[in-house]
Amino acid sequence: MKAIGFKKSLPITEKESFIEFDIEKPIPMGYDLLVKIVAISVNPVDFKIRQSAAKDIVLDTPKIIGWDAVGIVESLGDKTSRFKVGDEVYYAGDITRNGSNAEYQLIDERIVGHKPKNLSIPEAAAIPLTGLTAYESLFDRIKVDSERDKGKTVLILAGAGGVGSIAIQLAKKIGNLTVIATASRPDSVKWCKDMGADYVVNHYNLKEELEKIGHSQVNYILDFVDLEGYWETIAEIIKPQGHIVSITASSNPLNLNILKAKSVTFSWELMYTRSMYTTDDIERQHEILNQIASLLDDGIIKSTLTTTLKGFTVENLKEAHRMQESGKTIGKTVIQF
Template sequence: MKAIGFTKHLNIDDPESLINFEVNKPTPKGHDLLVHTSAVSVNPVDVGVRKGGRTVLKHPKIIGWDACGIVSEVGSDVTLFKPGDRVFYAGSFIRSGSDSEYQLVDERIVGHAPKSLKDDQAAAMPLTSLTAYEALFEQLELTFDKDKNNGKTILIINGAGGVGSVATQLAHLAGLTVISTASRPESIKWTKEHGADYVVNHREDLVKQVNELGYKYVDYILELKDIDGHWKEMCKLIKPEGRIASITENRNPINLRLLTDKKAHFSWEWMYTKSYYHTDDMITQHEILDKVAEMLDDGQLQCTLTRSISPLNAKNLREAHKLVESGHMIGKVVVSDWE
């Protein structure tokens, strides 16, 4: 089968940073689906794994954590899908990725693809939707009860990014007042279109800006970019007994003492945890993706695809990586249709 990967951690402008090659098609066992992929999305994690290292690999590493495709074969324990089903998923951090013509993925982290979306649109949604949904409804413990959320506020840092674009929509649907951060005219416009009631600039003093909106504190904070740079601001803005969740890694120690007198909660969100550790609730990712598909088909959620590239080959995947690396991506980029 065709595949795209790397053996060296190189600058994306180097033609060897991502290469085309062929490898044997795998065989599904147990709960595995063998999916014939048709479209893949690029996320910051792809860039981080591709760049992060110095060793030269003996065999090319296949990455990719967003895909849409058709189930080709199933393992002996599969009950949720059958061959011919159209699916979408974000996959596992510890298995071969979606940048291959065929991929093995556990059925418990796979959803039925939205019927109303094309393959490239569907491939844009899994990782960001799972991350946003888990962060809001598992880590921050929100519900979709609008009466309960009436009058409550959430600050979403980096609301125009991939995860933020879904999180603003979900928080808005749940009935919260959404304060999003963005710094450029186009990103401000984007996040307002996706559910933000107010927009503040993350390059300026967040505490001052949120206070000027009339809010001394916010009930929830979802941090999606630069936890080190915003930690003290978040600790000042969070309401007593409020909740903060973050998806970004810290490079400096986090001073949790700043939350002591507020008795505030802090938690991490990592979309891969369930599949990485095979947690007892791993199947919830299947359930979340099916729910997201319904919300997309019903028009409650908007697809966040902003750039679609074809055909699917190393050259075009390098272009997609370059767009994500720029740090100026709004929404998602997808590469589709194998060359």
């Protein structure tokens, strides 16, 4: 089968930053599905791992990355029970295994959902990783309750990005929260408003901007961009007994003491935790993806697809990575096979 990967971490402008190669089609066992992939999407994690996974070495076998896919179930492992051959599925994958930048992929059915029926293939491919990350941040980490927490404020840092775009919708439509998103360019401001944000503030003057809209402090903060850069500001603007969730790493130790007086809760969110450690609740991702599919099919939330590239080629994968590396993409970029 055809796959695209890399042997060394190179700038995306280099010829061999991605290479096409052939690999044997895998055979599913246990909980695995063999999925024939029909579309993938590209996230910031893709280029970050491409840039770091083989920085000081040359791999013998090219590394296959990619963690969003829509596909068709071709065959089943002997422990599977949730899907049948021919089912259309979508998922965000497992960072410890070969990724979705290939014609076929093995994937544990417990982290796979049924593709939303009313969405096109590219629209569905845009969802899994960002949908899971946003959902887990709000409902598994903060544990937002739509009745108890109705009207409480959530600040979403990087509202126009892939995760932010879904988080705005889930926080507003499912969480009943007052949603404040950050954006600075006119097109990203408009996008956040279109996603349902009640307020959009400029991240360059965050404290002042929040004061202008009458929300100098917020109940919840979702950091989808730069925890270290915002840390001291976050500590100031979070309400007492508030909750902060971050998906970004910090290159230096964070001073958690500045949250103590307010009894603030801090949580990391990593969508891969359940699959990496085969946690007791690993099938929670199957459930979340099916729930998100229902929300999409019912029109309660919408796909965040903005760009579709046609054809599974090295050139298209490079272009998608270039777009992500620019830091200026809005919504999601999908490659349709």
